[in-house]
Amino acid sequence: MAKQSTMGSPRLTFQKKKRWGLILLVMLSVSTAVMFVIRAGYDSSCDCGVGKGFDSVVEQKVVLGQTNNKVKLVSPLSFMKSKVVLLVSHELSLSGGPLLLMELAFLLRGVGAEVCWITIQKPPGKDEVIYSLENKMLDRGVQVLSAKGKEAIDTAIKADLVVLNTAVSGKWLDAVLNKDVPRVLPKVLWWIHEMRGHYFRLDYVKHLPMVAGSMIDSFVTAEYWKNRTQERLKIQMPKTHVVHLGNSKELMDVAENRVAKRVLREHVRESLGVRNEDILFAAINSVSRGKGQDLFLRSFYESLQLIQQKKLQVPSIHAVIVGSDMSVQTRFETELRDFVEQKKIQHRVHFVNKTLTVAPYLAAIDVLVQNSQGRGECFGRVTIEAMAFQLPVLGTSAGGTAEIVVNGSTGFLHPAGKEGVSPLAKNMVKLATHVERRLTMGKRGYERVKQRFMEHHMADRISHVLKEVLHK
Numbered sequence: 001m002a003k004q005s006t007m008g009s010p011r012l013t014f015q016k017k018k019r020w021g022l023i024l025l026v027m028l029s030v031s032t033a034v035m036f037v038i039r040a041g042y043d044s045s046c047d048c049g050v051g052k053g054f055d056s057v058v059e060q061k062v063v064l065g066q067t068n069n070k071v072k073l074v075s076p077l078s079f080m081k082s083k084v085v086l087l088v089s090h091e092l093s094l095s096g097g098p099l100l101l102m103e104l105a106f107l108l109r110g111v112g113a114e115v116c117w118i119t120i121q122k123p124p125g126k127d128e129v130i131y132s133l134e135n136k137m138l139d140r141g142v143q144v145l146s147a148k149g150k151e152a153i154d155t156a157i158k159a160d161l162v163v164l165n166t167a168v169s170g171k172w173l174d175a176v177l178n179k180d181v182p183r184v185l186p187k188v189l190w191w192i193h194e195m196r197g198h199y200f201r202l203d204y205v206k207h208l209p210m211v212a213g214s215m216i217d218s219f220v221t222a223e224y225w226k227n228r229t230q231e232r233l234k235i236q237m238p239k240t241h242v243v244h245l246g247n248s249k250e251l252m253d254v255a256e257n258r259v260a261k262r263v264l265r266e267h268v269r270e271s272l273g274v275r276n277e278d279i280l281f282a283a284i285n286s287v288s289r290g291k292g293q294d295l296f297l298r299s300f301y302e303s304l305q306l307i308q309q310k311k312l313q314v315p316s317i318h319a320v321i322v323g324s325d326m327s328v329q330t331r332f333e334t335e336l337r338d339f340v341e342q343k344k345i346q347h348r349v350h351f352v353n354k355t356l357t358v359a360p361y362l363a364a365i366d367v368l369v370q371n372s373q374g375r376g377e378c379f380g381r382v383t384i385e386a387m388a389f390q391l392p393v394l395g396t397s398a399g400g401t402a403e404i405v406v407n408g409s410t411g412f413l414h415p416a417g418k419e420g421v422s423p424l425a426k427n428m429v430k431l432a433t434h435v436e437r438r439l440t441m442g443k444r445g446y447e448r449v450k451q452r453f454m455e456h457h458m459a460d461r462i463s464h465v466l467k468e469v470l471h472k
């Protein structure tokens with residue numbers, strides 16, 4: 001199992017501990033969607049412009065039905081009832097791709113679809129994470145099949161829909177289906193979340209032109225795929241649908257629960273040793289150069305200097321880096337820590353280990369910094385999660401971030417790379433000094449999430465794609 005957040009603090013009173021325990025328990029028990037994992041798989045670097053010419057299902061209204069005075073959500077996916085759906089995941093872990101596919105599995109189960117799941121790559125021996133995730137799926141009526149063999153082939157042939165998750169899953173087609181590949185391709189929907197060069201390999205994606213459609217998390221990523229497949233591989237993308245992601249109900253439950261939020265905030269702040277009035281800027285990503293924590297720290301240092309030079313009256317500001325893993329990223333991690341030491345800002349910078357639950361940190365901080373470099377995030381789910389917690393976002397003007405954050409309204413965008421260091425520093429000072437503005441931006445971010453980045457929006461967008469794929 002991946003590391004749990006390290007929240008135990010001997011200074012806690014029993015009362016607090018109990019409350020904390022309860023909340024954590026509630027949060028952990030709801031579903032996989034609550035495992036707000038540090039999504040490691042989405043490092044990427046791309047500098048393409050905003051996409052055009054894709055079938056955008058970004059702005060669709062949800063279907064509401066009235067029953068007994070209660071507004072009840074009629075799932076836009078209800079037409080999938082009794083349909084057989086095979087979901088093919090390249091791996092099963094607590095990372096963004098597989099968890100997202102699991103969310104789709106549960107949405108489809110929720111409307112009575114027959115859902116089968118295949119994991120292509122499994123480590124040898126028993127893996128605790130895989131075991132618990134598979135059990136979770138079995139509990140919810142998802143059939144878990146072996147990736148190879150007759151059952152897998154038969155299911156692919158009989159399925160109404162096959163969803164391949166991530167580009168890498170393309171390997172499975174030839175390896176397992178073999179001569180049956182052409183029969184299955186017309187009902188394949190390919191869900192792509194990657195934007196890194198090494199996925200553009202013909203042996204992964206050569207069947208792309210023949211599938212029913214592809215679904216990609218942001219316009220910029222879709223544009224990038226269109227370009228790269230054409231130029232590098234000389235193949236055409238199938239009909240491509242941009243589907244922005246949405247926040248799970250479980251996350252929204254915590255984000256909209258004032259009491260839970262307050263308790264989590266107090267607890268995390270206490271464990272970090274910061275006061276209630278201090279202002280916390282946090283980057284919540286796996287720690288790696290692509291995610292830009294080094295540049296974030298440089299901006300942070302610069303903003304401290306600005307505050308000092310201009311003698312600004314602001315509460316003390318802190319930087320929190322959630323997603324450390326000293327056991328893996330030692331060189332980069334060491335570099336970050338050396339910087340902090342060299343600039344003597346140890347009391348202002350807090351490193352937090354990779355954690356399953358980011359909600360406590362979202363409850364505890366004041367501003368999210370999404371500093372992904374190069375091509376940016378493919379989507380960057382933590383951005384909409386932070387907005388759900390009414391946090392303004394300071395993000396690089398790259399990738400999905402630029403499609404989520406409205407510059408000047410729900411946060412500020414700064415350029416990726418070294419030229420973004422000073423703009424980010426200035427934006428941090430701006431948000432530290434203008435409390436009203438910070439809170440307003442957070443509220444606008446929340447409204448934006450409610451308008452277009454909720455699970456039901458995502459379900460609705462996916463439903464349009466599935467309808468099209470099924471009626472082909």
Ligand SMILES: *[C@@H]1O[C@H](CO)[C@@H](O)[C@H](O)[C@H]1NC(C)=O
Binds near residue numbers: 047048223224227
């Ligand atoms: C697509 O490729 C062309 C040619 O290399 C390039 O000029 C264009 O900027 C690219 N577009 C995107 C969005 O990457």
Ligand SMILES: *[C@@H]1O[C@H](CO)[C@@H](O)[C@H](O)[C@H]1NC(C)=O
Binds near residue numbers: 006325326327353
């Ligand atoms: C964080 O993880 C490292 C190893 O990855 C471990 O040595 C350290 O104890 C952890 N920190 C906490 C506070 O659990």
Ligand SMILES: *[C@@H]1O[C@H](CO)[C@@H](O)[C@H](O)[C@H]1NC(C)=O
Binds near residue numbers: 397407408413414415
């Ligand atoms: C964001 O808006 C600010 C003004 O509010 C502007 O100076 C900056 O250039 C904008 N950045 C981007 C990436 O559009």
